Amino acid sequence: MQPPGADTWHLPDALQVEAILSALSAEFGHIAAPEYAATVMYADSFDWRLYQQGFLLHCHGQAWTLYHGDSSEVTVQQGGPELKRACFAQDFPPGPLREILQPILGIRCLLPMATVRLRGRQVRLLNRDEKTVARLVVETQQAMHSTSVFRLIRLFAVRGYDRELLHIRRILAENGVQQPASPMIGFTEGCRESGRRPLDYSSKFSLQLDPADTARQAMARIYQVLLDSIERNIPGVLEDWDSEFLHDLRVAIRRTRSGLSLVTKVLPDAMAQRFKSSFGLLGRVTGPTRDLDVYLLNRDAYLDRLPPALRPGLELYFADLARRRQIEQKRLVRALRSKKSKAVLSAWRRSLHRPDRHPAPHAAMPVRELAGRIIAKRFKRVLRDGSGLHAVTPDAEVHLLRIQCKKLRYAIEFFSSLYPKDEIHLVVRQLKRLQDILGSFNDLSVQQEMLRRTLAEQGCESRHNALWAAALGALMQSLYEEQEALRDHFTEAFEQFSDPATIALFHDLFRKKQEPS
Amino acid sequence: MSIIAVYNIKGGVGKTATSVNLAYLSSLQPSKTLLLDMDPQGSASYYFRIRSKEKFNTKKLLKGGKHIEENIRGTDYPGLDMLPADFSYRNIDIALDECKKSQKRLHKVLQPLLEEYDRIILDCPPNLTLLSENIFYAADCILAPVIPTTLSLLSLEQLFDFLEEVELGRDKVHIFFSMVEKRKKMHSELMQSMQGREGVLRSVIPYSADIERMGIYRQPVAAALPGSHAAAAYEDLWHEVQNRCRI
Numbered sequence: 001m002q003p004p005g006a007d008t009w010h011l012p013d014a015l016q017v018e019a020i021l022s023a024l025s026a027e028f029g030h031i032a033a034p035e036y037a038a039t040v041m042y043a044d045s046f047d048w049r050l051y052q053q054g055f056l057l058h059c060h061g062q063a064w065t066l067y068h069g070d071s072s073e074v075t076v077q078q079g080g081p082e083l084k085r086a087c088f089a090q091d092f093p094p095g096p097l098r099e100i101l102q103p104i105l106g107i108r109c110l111l112p113m114a115t116v117r118l119r120g121r122q123v124r125l126l127n128r129d130e131k132t133v134a135r136l137v138v139e140t141q142q143a144m145h146s147t148s149v150f151r152l153i154r155l156f157a158v159r160g161y162d163r164e165l166l167h168i169r170r171i172l173a174e175n176g177v178q179q180p181a182s183p184m185i186g187f188t189e190g191c192r193e194s195g196r197r198p199l200d201y202s203s204k205f206s207l208q209l210d211p212a213d214t215a216r217q218a219m220a221r222i223y224q225v226l227l228d229s230i231e232r233n234i235p236g237v238l239e240d241w242d243s244e245f246l247h248d249l250r251v252a253i254r255r256t257r258s259g260l261s262l263v264t265k266v267l268p269d270a271m272a273q274r275f276k277s278s279f280g281l282l283g284r285v286t287g288p289t290r291d292l293d294v295y296l297l298n299r300d301a302y303l304d305r306l307p308p309a310l311r312p313g314l315e316l317y318f319a320d321l322a323r324r325r326q327i328e329q330k331r332l333v334r335a336l337r338s339k340k341s342k343a344v345l346s347a348w349r350r351s352l353h354r355p356d357r358h359p360a361p362h363a364a365m366p367v368r369e370l371a372g373r374i375i376a377k378r379f380k381r382v383l384r385d386g387s388g389l390h391a392v393t394p395d396a397e398v399h400l401l402r403i404q405c406k407k408l409r410y411a412i413e414f415f416s417s418l419y420p421k422d423e424i425h426l427v428v429r430q431l432k433r434l435q436d437i438l439g440s441f442n443d444l445s446v447q448q449e450m451l452r453r454t455l456a457e458q459g460c461e462s463r464h465n466a467l468w469a470a471a472l473g474a475l476m477q478s479l480y481e482e483q484e485a486l487r488d489h490f491t492e493a494f495e496q497f498s499d500p501a502t503i504a505l506f507h508d509l510f511r512k513k514q515e516p517s
Numbered sequence: 518m519s520i521i522a523v524y525n526i527k528g529g530v531g532k533t534a535t536s537v538n539l540a541y542l543s544s545l546q547p548s549k550t551l552l553l554d555m556d557p558q559g560s561a562s563y564y565f566r567i568r569s570k571e572k573f574n575t576k577k578l579l580k581g582g583k584h585i586e587e588n589i590r591g592t593d594y595p596g597l598d599m600l601p602a603d604f605s606y607r608n609i610d611i612a613l614d615e616c617k618k619s620q621k622r623l624h625k626v627l628q629p630l631l632e633e634y635d636r637i638i639l640d641c642p643p644n645l646t647l648l649s650e651n652i653f654y655a656a657d658c659i660l661a662p663v664i665p666t667t668l669s670l671l672s673l674e675q676l677f678d679f680l681e682e683v684e685l686g687r688d689k690v691h692i693f694f695s696m697v698e699k700r701k702k703m704h705s706e707l708m709q710s711m712q713g714r715e716g717v718l719r720s721v722i723p724y725s726a727d728i729e730r731m732g733i734y735r736q737p738v739a740a741a742l743p744g745s746h747a748a749a750a751y752e753d754l755w756h757e758v759q760n761r762c763r764i
Contacts, residue, residue, distance in 0.1 A: 129566040131565070159590055160567075160588070160590030160591060
C-alpha cells in the first residue's frame with residue numbers, strides 16, 4: 001500500500017499541463033476543478049511549536065487551514081482571527097481548530113512566518129467507471145518579495161487504487177516529470193525571505209562543543225549562543241507579542257551571569273567582572289515585568305482557588321496588576337532601547353571574539369577538564385547544602401539551595417555535549433525532580449511575599465479595598481497551604497537525588513581521570 | 518468514534534440513499550468516515566462507482582484486520598472511504614454461524630477500524646437474521662427509515678420484538694420517515710399518529726426524483742445537488758441524528 005499523501009515533482013517550464021493530461025488520456029479520463037489563487041500567510045509560534053508537531057498552519061484572510069506538512073492532509077479548516085497582529089489560540093472561536101492549537105501553542109502567540117502566493121488547479125483522474133482513482137494538483141508557489149516561481153505537480157493517491165497510481169507515475173515520468181520537489185518549497189522560501197528557517201529557534205540550550213577546544217574557545221561559543229538568544233528575543237519583548245520572549249530573554253541573561261560566576265579564570269578577570277555587573281543590571285531591568293507576567297498568567301488558576309464570593313476582589317487586583325504591567329513594560333522597552341543596553345551587548349560580542357591581551361590562568365585548559373571540575377564542584381555544593389534540608393528549613397535557605405541546583409543545572413547544560421547523552425539525560429532527570437519541587441516551593445513563597453507587600457501598601461478604608469484585601473487574604477491562605485504541603489516532600493526528593501547510584505554516576509561522569517586521547 | 522447502522526427489515530425504503538448521503542455529510546465535517554456496504558446487491562458501492570476486488574469475500578470480511586484494510590477504497594470525496602460489498606455476502610449468515618461468539622463477530626471486526634475512522638456507517642441488507650443481530654450488537658445507533666404505510670409499521674413491530682428477543686432493547690433505534698409523499702393522505706395520517714413517540718425523529722426525507730436519480734449520476738444527492746430540497750432534508754436528518762445519538 002502507498003503511504004498517504006502525495007508525490008511532488010518540479011514541473012519543467014517547457015511542459016504544459018495540457019500535454020500531461022493528453023498523455024494520461026489514453027488510460028484515464030479527467031475532470032478539472034476551476035483554478036484557485038490565493039496569497040496565504042503561514043503562521044507558527046516563534047519557537048515553531050506547530051512545525052515540531054508536523055503541522056503547517058496558514059491563513060487567507062480569516063480562513064485558516066491546518067494540515068500535516070508531510071502528507072498535506074488537511075486536519076482542520078475553520079474561520080479565525082485575522083493575522084494582523086500576534087494572535088493566540090484563545091483568539092480562535094471555540095471549535096476543533098482551537099482545540100488542537102491550544103495545547104500545542106500554550107501561552108505562545110502565532111506570528112506570520114512566510115507569505116506565499118499559491119495558484120493552481122486540481123484534476124481528478126478517472127477510470128472507466130468514471131471513478132476518481134487519483135488526484136493531480138498543478139500549483140505555482142511564489143514567496144512574497146521573491147523572484148523565484150516554483151511550478152509543482154503533485155499526485156495524491158486514492159486508497160485502494162495503487163495499481164492506477166503506479167501507472168500514472170510512470171506516465172508522468174515518461175513525460176519529463178521526474179525531479180522530486182518538496183511540497184513546502186514555497187513555505188521554506190517564504191521563511192527565508194522573512195529571515196527565518198524552520199526550527200531555527202528553541203528555548204532549550206543546545207550547542208555541540210568540540211572536545212579539542214580550549215576552555216576559552218568553548219566559553220566564547222557558549223556565551224555567543226546565549227547572546228544570540230538574548231538578541232533574538234528582544235524584538236518580541238519590545239513588541240510585547242507574548243510573555244515567553246521576556247522569559248527566554250531572562251533565562252539567557254541568567255545563564256550568561258551564571259556562566260560568568262561559575263567559570264572563573266577563563267575570561268580575563270576584569271572582563272568577567274565588568275560583564276557580570278552589566279548583565280546583572282540588564283537582568284534587573286527585566287524583573288518587574290516578568291513578576292507581573294507570572295501573576296497574570298496564573299489568573300484563572302488563582303481565581304479557581306477562591307470561593308466565588310471572594311473572586312470579584314481578586315479580579316480588581318488583577319485589573320490593577322494589568323495596569324501596573326503596562327507601566328513596567330514601557331519602562332522595560334525604554335531600558336532595552338537605551339544606548340547603554342545596546343552598547344553592553346555589542347561590547348560583549350566584541351570581547352568574546354577578540355584575543356585576550358592577558359589570557360586568564362585557565363584559558364588554555366582543555367574544555368573537558370574545565371567541565372568536569374565545574375560540574376563536580378557544583379554537585380558537591382548541592383549535596384552539602386541539601387543534606388541539611390528538612391521539613392522546617394526556613395524559606396530563605398530553601399531558596400539558596402534552589403539557586404545552587406540551578407547553577408548545577410546550567411553547568412551541566414553548558415557542557416552536556418561532551419558527555420554520553422543517555423547518562424546526561426539521567427542525571428538531568430534526577431536533578432530536575434528536585435528542582436521542580438524547590439521551584440514550586442519558591443514560587444509560592446515569592447507570590448505570598450508579593451501579596452503581603454501589596455496588602456501592606458494598601459489601606460483598608462474603602463469598600464473597594466476591603467473586597468480586595470479579603471480576596472488577597474484568601475489567596476495567601478491557599479498558597480500557604482500548598483507551600484506547607486510541599487515541605488513534606490523535601491526529604492524524600494533530596495534522598496532520591498542523593499542516592500548512591502546518582503552519586504556514583506556523577507563521579508563516573510565528571511570525576512573520572514582524563515584519559516589521554 | 519461511533520458506528521451507525523442504517524437498517525430496516527423491508528427493502529426499498531431508502532436505506533442506501535440514507536447511508537450514502539449521511540456518510541458524505543459526515544466526511545464534510547470533517548470526520549474520517551468509512552461506509553460499509555453490507556448488502557450483497559452492492560447498491561452503495563454502485564453509487565460510488567467502486568467495485569470490490571476479486572479476492573474479497575465474506576470470509577475476509579469476517580477475518581477482519583488487514584483482510585479488510587486491504588480492500589477499503591477511497592471514494593471521490595476526501596475523508597470518505599468505503600468497503601464495497603461482495604456478492605458472497607448473500608451467504609454471510611452461514612459463515613457467521615461457524616464463528617465463535619457468532620453474534621459479536623462484526624463488533625470484533627469493526628473495533629480496530631475505529632482507530633482510523635471517526636465514524637463507521639453500515640448500509641445493511643433487508644432481513645432479520647444472524648447478521649442483523651451482529652449489526653445491532655455492533656452499532657451505537659440504529660437508524661431505521663420507514664415509509665409511512667401500515668406494512669412498514671408492522672415491520673417495525675417485528676424489529677422491536679426481535680430486539681427484545683435478543684435482549685438488546687430498543688434505545689439504540691431511531692426511526693425516521695422516508696420517501697414521504699405529502700399529497701398522500703395516508704402518509705400524513707400515519708406520520709401524525711407516530712409523531713412525538715419515543716425514538717421517532719422529527720426530520721423527514723421526502724420522496725424525490727433527485728434522490729431516485731442518484732443511480733444515474735452516481736453521487737450522493739448532497740454532493741451533486743447541494744442546494745436541492747433532498748440535500749437539505751438529509752442535512753436536517755444528519756444534524757438531528759448527531760444530536761440525538763450524541764455522536
